[in-house]
Amino acid sequence: MKRFRILLAVFMCSALLLSACGSGGSSSNQASDSSTDTEKKLDPYKITLVYPGTAPKDLELVQNEMSKYLTEKINATIELKPIEWGSWTDKTNLMKISNEKFDLLFTANWFNYANDVSKGQFLELDELMKEHGKDIPDILGPDFLQGAKINGKLYALPTKKEFGQGFGLLLNKKLVDKYNIDTSGVKSFDELEAMFKLIKENEPNVIPIVSSKYTNTFSAANYDGITTNLALPRGSKEIKIVDTLEDSTMVDYYKRIRQWNLNGWFDKDVLTSDADQAVQMIKAGKAFSVGQSLKPGKDKEMSVTYGTEFVQVETFEPFTTTGEAQGAMLGISRTSKDPARVMMFLNLLYSDKQLINMLDWGIEGVHYVKKSDNVIDYPDGVTADTQSYPNPGSWMFGNQFNSYLWSNEDPEKWVQFEEFNTRSERSPILGFTFNPEPVKSELAALDNVSKEFSQGLNSGSVDVDKALADWKEKRAAAGFDRVKAEAEKQLQEWLASQKQ
Numbered sequence: 001m002k003r004f005r006i007l008l009a010v011f012m013c014s015a016l017l018l019s020a021c022g023s024g025g026s027s028s029n030q031a032s033d034s035s036t037d038t039e040k041k042l043d044p045y046k047i048t049l050v051y052p053g054t055a056p057k058d059l060e061l062v063q064n065e066m067s068k069y070l071t072e073k074i075n076a077t078i079e080l081k082p083i084e085w086g087s088w089t090d091k092t093n094l095m096k097i098s099n100e101k102f103d104l105l106f107t108a109n110w111f112n113y114a115n116d117v118s119k120g121q122f123l124e125l126d127e128l129m130k131e132h133g134k135d136i137p138d139i140l141g142p143d144f145l146q147g148a149k150i151n152g153k154l155y156a157l158p159t160k161k162e163f164g165q166g167f168g169l170l171l172n173k174k175l176v177d178k179y180n181i182d183t184s185g186v187k188s189f190d191e192l193e194a195m196f197k198l199i200k201e202n203e204p205n206v207i208p209i210v211s212s213k214y215t216n217t218f219s220a221a222n223y224d225g226i227t228t229n230l231a232l233p234r235g236s237k238e239i240k241i242v243d244t245l246e247d248s249t250m251v252d253y254y255k256r257i258r259q260w261n262l263n264g265w266f267d268k269d270v271l272t273s274d275a276d277q278a279v280q281m282i283k284a285g286k287a288f289s290v291g292q293s294l295k296p297g298k299d300k301e302m303s304v305t306y307g308t309e310f311v312q313v314e315t316f317e318p319f320t321t322t323g324e325a326q327g328a329m330l331g332i333s334r335t336s337k338d339p340a341r342v343m344m345f346l347n348l349l350y351s352d353k354q355l356i357n358m359l360d361w362g363i364e365g366v367h368y369v370k371k372s373d374n375v376i377d378y379p380d381g382v383t384a385d386t387q388s389y390p391n392p393g394s395w396m397f398g399n400q401f402n403s404y405l406w407s408n409e410d411p412e413k414w415v416q417f418e419e420f421n422t423r424s425e426r427s428p429i430l431g432f433t434f435n436p437e438p439v440k441s442e443l444a445a446l447d448n449v450s451k452e453f454s455q456g457l458n459s460g461s462v463d464v465d466k467a468l469a470d471w472k473e474k475r476a477a478a479g480f481d482r483v484k485a486e487a488e489k490q491l492q493e494w495l496a497s498q499k500q
Helices: 002-021 028-041 061-075 085-097 113-118 127-132 135-149 173-179 189-202 213-222 248-261 273-285 298-306 338-353 353-361 413-422 437-458 464-477 480-498
Strands: 043-051 076-083 104-107 165-172 223-227 230-233 289-293 311-322 328-333 375-377
Touching: 043 085, 043 338, 061 076, 061 338, 061 353, 076 085, 076 223, 076 338, 104 338, 113 328, 127 338, 165 173, 165 213, 165 273, 165 298, 173 311, 189 248, 213 223, 213 248, 213 289, 213 311, 213 437, 223 311, 223 480, 248 437, 248 464, 273 289, 273 298, 273 328, 298 311, 311 413, 311 437, 328 338, 338 353, 437 464, 437 480
Parallel strands: 043 076, 043 104
Antiparallel strands: 104 328, 165 289, 165 311, 223 230
């Protein structure tokens, strides 16, 4: 009996101790201990991050350093898997079709986001974020998250960067300085044309403007594009889709660009040249300008990346559309074996300054040196041309506001980003994403028609009236009216859902 009483007393004491220290407690120490226990229980896991870009020389070195850090945080390692832009579509399509296991995929409104969502490629993230990404909503804010959703659900997390797009040109700074060009007031076409004329007359071996990229920036500055040739004009008083091939703003622009071409202001390869070729020509002193989407400090970023000095000119005020809100995102693949762990990684990518800067810039002391808490530069003997971890894709990932600034960048860059985001005009249909699935065959046919005519018009290489007439005739046969009806139907349904 005595022995029974002793055993009973021991049991009761043990029960009291368990009650005081168990998971039902409410103290911060108890929560911390519980969290630590959870982290200890995590099995090792490798997260595969797939994104477009050229693999730098020291990719594996940086990957290993990130893996050490992530092992301490969430018992995970990382495989960085960049794929060349030119091979991206073919290789990632094969990965999706073959059900290859990977975890995170770069995506964007302009990079098949809506199409991949309609095919079930990405997991829904709302609940995963609530459970394992609790820092993310406060960091991104409601506008970013709302703009990234499709049919009210989140399938990818947007990079926290500029929330909108600026529009204009990158200029060769040497020529700007040589001719004392005042870039602060350049807004109108007349002012742009005065610059091009000046260069043409005084620098016979320099191309005034390379590639048709400026047409893309003009279109994005003046329309919230929905699908092929269908858009909401910026500043429209009513929410009504227009056909851009019949809208006077776009038609007048095509005619002006045609005159630029006849003036000899474009490069001879304008039908095929792209923005990267233009930048290389500027670097070589063979070109003056290229059209660009802009943000605060874009010229300084490009100067660091390419090792030559640029000046940017904003020709239109910034504009925020769904396309901009979805301009750079990471989605969790349906083939991921541990979505919860991947969301833990994403939470760190937005909240942990050390991690994002490893991914962006590499290893301190090897790929960069600190000049102050938030400013970095190349180590002695290293330049933009000789660096072994160039990462021009830093804009793709996490919270850019945690990214270090280079010594030639404005120290107030992130403050300027906040101001830029605030002043960017929001489209009245921000958050609307067109679902292409009901008319995918028509869109494929229309895409082929567009390829036949768009580049000639964008570069001013063809007669505008004839090209537009031929384009409209061919797209009618390809099912344009059906696509337009579907776009109008989906927009009206979305507008009705916003009123609920």
